Amino acid sequence: MWVLPFACACASVASGAPATRPAKVTKADKATAGIDALALALSGADEEAAAKAATALGELADPAAHDALLDGLAFGLRTPVAVEALLGLSKHPAPPDVSSFKRYAGHHNPSVRGTAIAALAKYPDPAAHAVVVQGLHDTAGVVRNAAADAASKGHMREAIEPLLALLARGEESAARALAAMADADLVRKIGDQLGRVPDASLALCLGLVLRRPDFGPDTERVEVVRAIAKITDQSAVSALTDYLDATPKNPPRPSRTEAEKVVEARLSGGAK
Amino acid sequence: MKRLALLALVGACGGNAVFHLTAPDNDREALSAALAQRQLPVQASPVNSAHVPRVFVLEVGMGPKKTIVAYDLAASSILWRQDADVQSRIWVGGNFVVELESKQLVARDQQTGAVKWNTSVPGEFIGASADGDRAYLVWKEDAHTWWLAAYDGSSGKQLWKADADGVLGAPAAHGGVVYAPYNAQWLSIIDGRTGKPLARIRGIDEQISVIRTTSRDAYYGSTQGVFELDGKSSSGKRADSSYGQIIVPPQLDHTTYGRDAYDPVQLAYTAADRSRILFATTEGMKLANDGYAVHYFRYVFGFDLKGALTWAYSNPRVELVASEDSGAAILAMSSTGELVALDPKNGGVRLQRNIGTTAPVLGATFDADGWSPPAQGERVETVKALVSIARDHDARFDRVKEFAVRALAQRPGGEVTKELLGVLADARAPQKLKDVVVDLLVARKDPASLSVLAEQLATHDDFLLQTTPLALGPVARAIAGLGGAKLDPAVVATTLAALQSHLDAPTTQVADLVFVIDAMAAIGGGKERPALGSHLLLYHADDDLGTDVAWGRAIVVALETHGGPGERELLRQVAADPRTKPDLVAVIRDALALD
Numbered sequence: 001m002w003v004l005p006f007a008c009a010c011a012s013v014a015s016g017a018p019a020t021r022p023a024k025v026t027k028a029d030k031a032t033a034g035i036d037a038l039a040l041a042l043s044g045a046d047e048e049a050a051a052k053a054a055t056a057l058g059e060l061a062d063p064a065a066h067d068a069l070l071d072g073l074a075f076g077l078r079t080p081v082a083v084e085a086l087l088g089l090s091k092h093p094a095p096p097d098v099s100s101f102k103r104y105a106g107h108h109n110p111s112v113r114g115t116a117i118a119a120l121a122k123y124p125d126p127a128a129h130a131v132v133v134q135g136l137h138d139t140a141g142v143v144r145n146a147a148a149d150a151a152s153k154g155h156m157r158e159a160i161e162p163l164l165a166l167l168a169r170g171e172e173s174a175a176r177a178l179a180a181m182a183d184a185d186l187v188r189k190i191g192d193q194l195g196r197v198p199d200a201s202l203a204l205c206l207g208l209v210l211r212r213p214d215f216g217p218d219t220e221r222v223e224v225v226r227a228i229a230k231i232t233d234q235s236a237v238s239a240l241t242d243y244l245d246a247t248p249k250n251p252p253r254p255s256r257t258e259a260e261k262v263v264e265a266r267l268s269g270g271a272k
Numbered sequence: 273m274k275r276l277a278l279l280a281l282v283g284a285c286g287g288n289a290v291f292h293l294t295a296p297d298n299d300r301e302a303l304s305a306a307l308a309q310r311q312l313p314v315q316a317s318p319v320n321s322a323h324v325p326r327v328f329v330l331e332v333g334m335g336p337k338k339t340i341v342a343y344d345l346a347a348s349s350i351l352w353r354q355d356a357d358v359q360s361r362i363w364v365g366g367n368f369v370v371e372l373e374s375k376q377l378v379a380r381d382q383q384t385g386a387v388k389w390n391t392s393v394p395g396e397f398i399g400a401s402a403d404g405d406r407a408y409l410v411w412k413e414d415a416h417t418w419w420l421a422a423y424d425g426s427s428g429k430q431l432w433k434a435d436a437d438g439v440l441g442a443p444a445a446h447g448g449v450v451y452a453p454y455n456a457q458w459l460s461i462i463d464g465r466t467g468k469p470l471a472r473i474r475g476i477d478e479q480i481s482v483i484r485t486t487s488r489d490a491y492y493g494s495t496q497g498v499f500e501l502d503g504k505s506s507s508g509k510r511a512d513s514s515y516g517q518i519i520v521p522p523q524l525d526h527t528t529y530g531r532d533a534y535d536p537v538q539l540a541y542t543a544a545d546r547s548r549i550l551f552a553t554t555e556g557m558k559l560a561n562d563g564y565a566v567h568y569f570r571y572v573f574g575f576d577l578k579g580a581l582t583w584a585y586s587n588p589r590v591e592l593v594a595s596e597d598s599g600a601a602i603l604a605m606s607s608t609g610e611l612v613a614l615d616p617k618n619g620g621v622r623l624q625r626n627i628g629t630t631a632p633v634l635g636a637t638f639d640a641d642g643w644s645p646p647a648q649g650e651r652v653e654t655v656k657a658l659v660s661i662a663r664d665h666d667a668r669f670d671r672v673k674e675f676a677v678r679a680l681a682q683r684p685g686g687e688v689t690k691e692l693l694g695v696l697a698d699a700r701a702p703q704k705l706k707d708v709v710v711d712l713l714v715a716r717k718d719p720a721s722l723s724v725l726a727e728q729l730a731t732h733d734d735f736l737l738q739t740t741p742l743a744l745g746p747v748a749r750a751i752a753g754l755g756g757a758k759l760d761p762a763v764v765a766t767t768l769a770a771l772q773s774h775l776d777a778p779t780t781q782v783a784d785l786v787f788v789i790d791a792m793a794a795i796g797g798g799k800e801r802p803a804l805g806s807h808l809l810l811y812h813a814d815d816d817l818g819t820d821v822a823w824g825r826a827i828v829v830a831l832e833t834h835g836g837p838g839e840r841e842l843l844r845q846v847a848a849d850p851r852t853k854p855d856l857v858a859v860i861r862d863a864l865a866l867d
Contacts, residue, residue: 045850076809078851103810106776108817113778137734139779144735165736 032064039068042085043075050081058088066092073100082107083115090119098125105131113138114146121150129156136162136174145173152177160186167205170198179208184220191227199233206231207239210255211246221255229262237266290420290462290469291436291454297474300506306461306470307503310447311404312488316599316642319404319446319487320382321366325598325640326351328362328369329605330541332631340371342385343627345603345611345640350628354385360539364639365402365425372397372539377409379428389428395419399442399539401450406431406464408443408450420452422464432467441533444483444490451483451490451501453533459483459492459501473501476508484530486599487641489553491529498529500557514557518549519579523675524568541593541635550597552616561616565602567595568672571661572602573679574619581679583619583652586660587612594636601644605636613645619657620650655683659691665700673705681712689713689721689750693728696743710746719757722767722795725750729770733779741784744774748787755794764795772803782817786826793830804830805842813851824856832863840864 041053054072057065069089077085086104089097101123104116117135120128135147136159144166151159160181166174167190178190182205190205206228209215215224225243228236240259247256296302317323325345333339338358342351360372368379368388376390377400391409398410398418407423418440421433441453445464452460459473459480473480479494490501497517499505504513520527527547531538538544550572551564563576569591574583587606595604601622602614609629613622623645661669661676677695680688695701695709728747731739751767771792774780780788789807792800808827811817818824831839846852847860860866 043849043851074809075849076812076814078813079815103776103806106778107810108778108814110778137736139733139735143778162736169736 035060035062035064035068038065039071042068042072042077042081047078047081050077051084054081054084054088058084058091061092063094066094070096070100073104079109079112082109082112086112086115086119090122093122095123095125098123098128098131102127102131105135110138110140110142114140114143117143118146118150121153124154129154129158132156133159133162136166141171144171148173148177152180155181160189164190164193164197167193167201168197170201172201172204175201175205176208179205179212182209182212182215184223187220187224187227191224191230194227194230199231200235203228203231203233203235203239207242210239210243210259218253218255221253222258225255225258225262228259237263290434290467291418291438291440291452291460293438293455295469295472297458297472298476298506298508299471300503302471303461303473303506304503306449307501309463309470310449312447316487318639318641318643319364319366319402320639321404325638325643326364326382327603327605327611327627327636327638327640328364329609329627329629329636330358330362330634331609331629332634338634339631340369340380340385341609341627341629342369342382343611345643345645348625348627351383352385354380356380360397360400361541361635362637363400363402363407364637365407366404368402368407368425369637370400370402370407372400377407377423379407379423379425388426389423391423391428391430397539398440398536399533401443401445403445403448403450403464405448406445406450408445408464410440410443410452412440420450420462420467422450422467431465434462434467434469439534441481441483442531442539443533444485446485446487446490451485451492453480453483453492456481456534471506473505474508477510481532481534482528482530483533486552491553493529495528495532500553516553516557516559518551518564519575520549520566521579521581521675523671524566524573525671527566527568545594545635546591548595550595550602550616552597552599560599563616565597565614565616567592567602567604569669570664571657571672572604572614572619574614574616581682583654584657584661584676584679585612585614585619585621586657586664593633594638596638596640598638598640598643600642603638603640603643605633605638607633609633615647615650615652618652619654620647620652622647622650655680655688655691659694662691662695662705663698663701667702670702670705673702674708677705677709677712681709681716684718684720686718686721686724689716689718689724692716693724693743693747696746710743710749713746713750714753716750717753717757719754719759722751722754722759723763726763726767726770729767729774732773732777741774741780744780745784745787748774748784748791751791752787752794759795764797765799768792768796768800772800775803775807782820782823785817786822789823789826789830793834796834798834798836801831801835801839805839808842808846812846812849812856813853818853818856821855821859824853824859828856828859828863 038053038057041049044050057069069085073085101116101120105113107113117132120132132147132150135143138144163174163178187209206224210221210224228239240263243259318325327343329341331339333355337355340354340356344351357373358371362369362371367382369382370377370379375393377393378390379388381388393411396412398412401408405425407425410420412418418436419433422431438455444451448464450462450464454460456479457475461470463470478496480492481494484491491498493499500514502514507513527549529549546569548567550567552560554560563574566573570587572585576582590607592604593607602616604612609627611627612624615622658676658680662673692709692713696706725747731741733740771788774788843860847857
């Protein structure tokens with residue numbers, strides 16, 4: 001159930017009353033007045049001004065700006081404004097944001113829920129992870145892509161199984177997310193999907209793992225090369241060729257040598 | 273003396289004007305005498321001389337021939353099988369059966385199936401019948417002349433014949449008299465031994481085209497209703513006779529009380545034998561067993577005296593090609609030779625056994641009046657039968673399926689609701705049937721079904737699971753119908769959560785969303801308000817949902833009608849928000865009676 005601060009949002013919108021001017025205007029007062037103005041614009045009828053206000057509020061580190069965004073989202077924003085507000089909110093993540101993102105992750109508009117789900121990558125809250133995982137089941141590809149990206153950025157282990165299921169359906173975003181998240185164990189698990197997922201998707205995924213500078217040691221990369229070598233599709237050669245192109249010859253790497261052998265054998269019509 | 277001898281000769285061998293338009297009819301005394309002359313058993317019993325219950329089955333044979341299978345119901349064994357070029361139904365006499373083979377009326381020994389005698393049909397075959405001692409034959413000689421003749425059952429000797437200057441229908445016989453329908457308006461009762469006309473009934477306000485005899489009773493009438501032949505029949509009128517009209521649901525159309533005596537097609541076993549009203553009566557045309565049954569192809573339905581369905585039977589896979597109410601059981605034969613006996617009171621299956629036919633069965637004649645296999649506390653599975661009918665994919669029975677789901681919906685309980693939902697889930701079920709089921713679910717208002725409806729809400733649009741909600745709108749409407757009913761609070765909480773999951777689901781269609789909102793408001797008891805309030809705020813300025821009047825009306829009514837002061841204040845604030853879509857503002861202002 002949402003915790004809705006709509007009562008206060010209602011009051012500020014409905015009254016339209018100007019803020020009471022303080023006796024002495026300080027720097028802080030000026031900032032507050034600016035946030036109030038942006039908050040009013042955010043909830044105003046001018047959609048363009050509202051979107052700009054959302055962006056501006058997101059740039060501010062002031063908690064009041066953050067609260068203004070939460071209030072605006074709580075009262076409901078039109079689609080383009082909601083997208084900006086969600087992006088702004090995620091620039092300064094705070095635990096209370098999750099419920100608001102969760103609410104917009106179910107929005108009828110795929111762009112809105114994609115934005116909300118993408119933003120949840122920054123939140124370690126299990127509730128946030130659950131929303132991202134649910135996004136992997138979404139019927140809209142743009143939302144699944146956003147969820148896959150968020151799962152990758154948030155290193156969400158609970159997303160691995162649905163990502164493998166998406167990989168089996170040939171979803172590129174899942175291949176990229178898994179590649180980004182993969183450690184040695186996950187690479188083996190991905191390699192075991194041979195025959196269960198499209199060859200091209202598997203080759204893309206493992207090829208991306210190979211090109212990750214943080215993946216290693218090289219003995220693990222050798223295993224990845226060997227896993228790719230089992231893929232009979234031409235995409236395997238492309239993945240290994242990309243790896244060869246992206247890595248220097250020297251100092252020599254066993255994984256590169258292994259990749260060269262596989263590519264040469266394939267190009268010369270060999271079995272391997 | 274010579275003249276008397278000549279008259280006797282005419283009486284034995286030629287026409288004697290038994291049937292003509294000006295003969296007396298509806299004579300009470302003559303009718304009483306005719307009825308008294310019948311030699312009927314004290315208790316209902318088979319016609320055959322041994323009084324053993326039997327069924328005579330006609331199955332497809334080799335080449336153009338067919339095979340008659342005589343089966344002893346009491347001993348559960350085949351008496352005999354005989355190949356024959358049978359072109360009619362089979363009529364059962366005392367120690368013989370008769371049927372048409374080519375242009376011959378053939379009598380066969382009932383113990384062995386061997387031909388006892390045969391006789392040429394001198395014209396167009398119109399029909400035949402038999403009683404304990406005699407066989408009767410009706411034929412058409414030319415465009416203006418019909419004949420009824422009697423033959424000795426043992427020898428085949430013609431005993432008498434009588435001509436008619438109008439249309440004669442197929443006869444029926446029992447107890448030594450033969451009933452001959454004439455010109456669709458009369459029923460003549462003839463002494464089977466002598467051919468003497470005993471009485472004649474004229475239908476004044478109903479045609480006479482159907483005749484049905486049991487060992488003790490005779491019925492006549494039309495597709496509209498049926499008279500029991502008794503002393504009151506002399507009135508010729510429905511109101512003053514022992515008359516009955518049985519309520520048959522419109523979905524079971526073309527169902528009849530018996531064979532049409534004037535339809536030449538029905539001389540053979542046809543599809544008409546597969547849609548029949550089955551009944552037995554006690555004195556004064558009172559229905560025995562507190563009801564009646566309707567055989568409709570694969571199905572048999574039992575009804576009470578008010579015409580309400582009490583039980584149903586669905587024969588597995590194949591049609592029932594013949595049926596009879598023996599008074600003690602509903603007997604039926606399937607096209608695969610399965611003999612079925614049902615308890616006429618509750619549809620319990622007393623017997624279901626293959627009699628050992630080797631080819632498809634075309635039809636059957638039961639001679640089993642008064643007989644039933646012993647009752648053994650058999651299970652009555654009416655719901656299962658109705659479900660089986662509703663799920664039948666045979667497109668011929670779409671209206672019967674509608675009848676079945678309507679009958680099903682009359683029964684309480686979550687299991688029934690689950691079955692109705694199963695019809696909606698059936699991809700091969702006709703859309704019209706699904707529409708009926710939806711209406712029934714909505715009208716059902718069965719509190720015990722709430723948990724089943726909530727379970728149905730568990731499915732969502734899911735790309736990975738490849739699922740989509742099934743009948744979300746109808747299920748929500750059914751739940752909304754439970755508003756005000758006494759419901760289990762725990763089940764309500766579960767249901768509310770399930771409904772909210774669809775309220776919050778991005779893919780819920782607006783048409784369904786409206787019903788989800790209605791359902792939440794109907795059963796929520798106030799607990800739904802935060803979710804509905806949040807939903808309104810989320811979409812009040814939305815270019816799509818916010819402009820949908822049906823959605824606006826649903827959410828506003830839900831909050832205004834079922835909410836408190838807080839919800840009304842929320843509505844006022846939303847109406848005052850300059851971003852709120854004008855149509856939604858109008859709905860709110862209307863609901864709150866704002867200026």
